[in-house]
Amino acid sequence: MSLNRQEKAVVIEEVSAVVAKAQSIVIAEYRGLDVASVTVLRKTARESGVYLRVLKNSLARRAVAGTAFEPLAEQLTGPLIYGISADPVSAAKVIAGFAKSNDKLVIKAGALPNNLLNQEGVKALATMPSREELLSKLLGTMQAPIAQFVRTLNEVPTKFARGLAAVRDQKAAA
CATH class of the missing domain: 3.30.70.1730 (Ribosomal protein L10, N-terminal RNA-binding domain)
Incomplete structure (x- = not known):
């Protein structure tokens, strides 16, 4: 037509x-x-x-x-x-x-x-890759060091809490 x-x-x-x-x-x-x-x-x-x-x-x-x-x-x-x-x-x-x-x-x-x-x-x-995929990879790359730093900082109080729990368990067992 x-x-x-x-x-x-x-x-x-x-x-x-x-x-x-x-x-x-x-x-x-x-x-x-x-x-x-x-x-x-x-x-x-x-x-x-x-x-x-x-x-x-x-x-x-x-x-x-x-x-x-x-x-x-x-x-x-x-x-x-x-x-x-x-x-x-x-x-x-x-x-x-x-x-x-x-x-x-x-x-x-x-x-x-x-x-x-x-x-x-x-x-x-x-x-x-599409624009969205590239942006997500870039964001992931930018966030990785910051996330690792946060986990490292968070590990100090976590280790302290585990140590206190171990001492508590040791005293409870004795």
Whole structure:
């Protein structure tokens, strides 16, 4: 079903708004995928906060024009599904994870702001930890010395209490 000019303008506006907030875009060729598989992919993407859309390539070119993702426009050929994410690794993780279990979905390219990625670059990006994981590791690393110091300070009164309990038990046994 073709869209009229107003509907195309609405689609371009919607996708442009998402792209403006995006940190990564991944495109994959979905030729041969059945509807059930695409539905599973959409559900996974929605749960991960990834905007997933099948879009006419000409509309996608207009949506990325004038943005940091403009170099991606050269890669927009064939039947493509677009994964757009505000997290730099989420879209790559979702699409690469699905592509592992379904060989009909082929990652074609991806982009970070002002940086075009090839298929290997997208797969490498998918193996990186997410922002939340990195922040939790950083916080754990920062808290470790403080927690160890607190345990060390807490050990002095604990040893004293154990010593008193041992003396009490010794006197009670005598």
